[in-house]
Amino acid sequence: MSTTPVIEVERLNVKYGDFHAVKDLSFEVRRGELYALLGTNGAGKTSALETIEGHRTPSSGTVRAFGHSPRERREVRPRMGVMLQESGFSPDLTVRESVRLIGKLTQRVDDVDRVLDLVALTDRSGRKVAQLSGGEKRRLDFATAVYGTPELIFLDEPTTGLDIQSRDDLWATVDRLRENGATIVLTTHYLEEAQQRADRIGLMHQGTLHREGTVSELTRTLPAVIRFSLPAPAPALPLQAAVDGDRKVVIETFELQKDLHVLLRWAQDQAVELPDLEAGPTRLDDVFRTLSS
């Protein structure tokens, strides 16, 4: 992965009348990385993404893609594939016609059959878009985004509505594109996808970028958690813990291994069973919940 930025966003603001959707957003996406822009509903990530794609004019601030304004379509779009959040295909065109049309308009060169095969839509190629299922439309959308193997690909909630097999296939294709140097900008509500695949994550809330970093950078700021149910009566716990009315215990720790060892030893010494015992490092979900709360 190179440190050369493909996307540079500096103090971006997007307003709709009185509503301030994106506030002073600054970040950059480096060549070859998968950058996930995550956020709560209404966090402003789609507004930010659409401005970076060139669909919206910033109220203030600058956005550069490959050193150009994203609104300079002739310079930028042949190098950029976009998978929109909603399909946007004409229902009366067939799958093949849709891919051929959008592919041609991107000014990239590819084989329509190859692309249809890539997203497992070969057997649907003669069908009208109106006859496709929601998942098939997402795959068609993905097909037009990766047509001609662009250098930069925007994936706006790419796996929403896809079954497990289609998700796996989509991510396998994304992995292959990344091996060839593609840069990916992702938004998703499936945090495990971002946790598994993103090189860096930006967390947006109420229009601003609250945190940014690798998964480990984001999660290390929060303690790991040990959870179990405590049978009554029980001796005093060896660690500081929160116990709710149902005797569910939560222990937060920055030293998971050491404290887990203390707990298990205490349980053994006191002959206490710890039903529903769970212990693990902080997940992205926890960071996300902290953000939204």
Add this chain to the structure above:
Amino acid sequence: MFPIAASELIQIFRNRLVLITSLIIPVAVCVFFVRQHETFAAIGSLGYIAAIVMFTVAAFGLYATAVTTLASRRQNLFLKRLRSTATGDASILAGLLLPVTVLALVQVAAILTALAVVASEPANVVLLVVAALATLTMMIGLALATAGLTNSPEHAQVTTLPVTLGVVAVASWVGVSGTEDLTLLKRLLPGGSATELIMNAWNGGVAVTDSLLLLAPTLGWVVIATALATRLFRWEPRR
């Protein structure tokens, strides 16, 4: 532009409703006028029939279809999809409107040729062509402006009514009563001076220079419609 135009043409011929409203109904109305040309020539003139035919095609075949197409493509986010490619906005609009415009031109040419064959030839074919092009340009401009006020294809059935009925009514009024009285009003109404121009081109008897002055109000409407379209046209549905 041409790949978009080709895909639009495919869609027109696949969508029966569009095919009926943009092709069959205007042609059926025009065939009626041409068949009854003696009756309508007695009410107005052959130039009046030519104007009515032109505005029927321009209003129903071109204007209403263009508004419906743009509203539909915006509603299903196809416009947004097209804008995510390397194609510029002007090329996208030109590609979307080219097929209906060409179809309207072909319809007008065919029907006026039929009228010339069954009745009599126009006095000035070049002036008639200029009038036809000015009329269709005005209707395209009005279509772009109206599309900005139209949220969906269903909504287009309402938003297109004032212009479609208005221009046909103005063409009938000017065609039947002439422009001797209320001259300024008739010429300034959308379609008024275009109707007079078409009638002059078909019937003859008016100096070409006088007729060409009638282009000004028609092109004025093009300017007004374009200015309105620039302010009103939206590429995406309202949030």
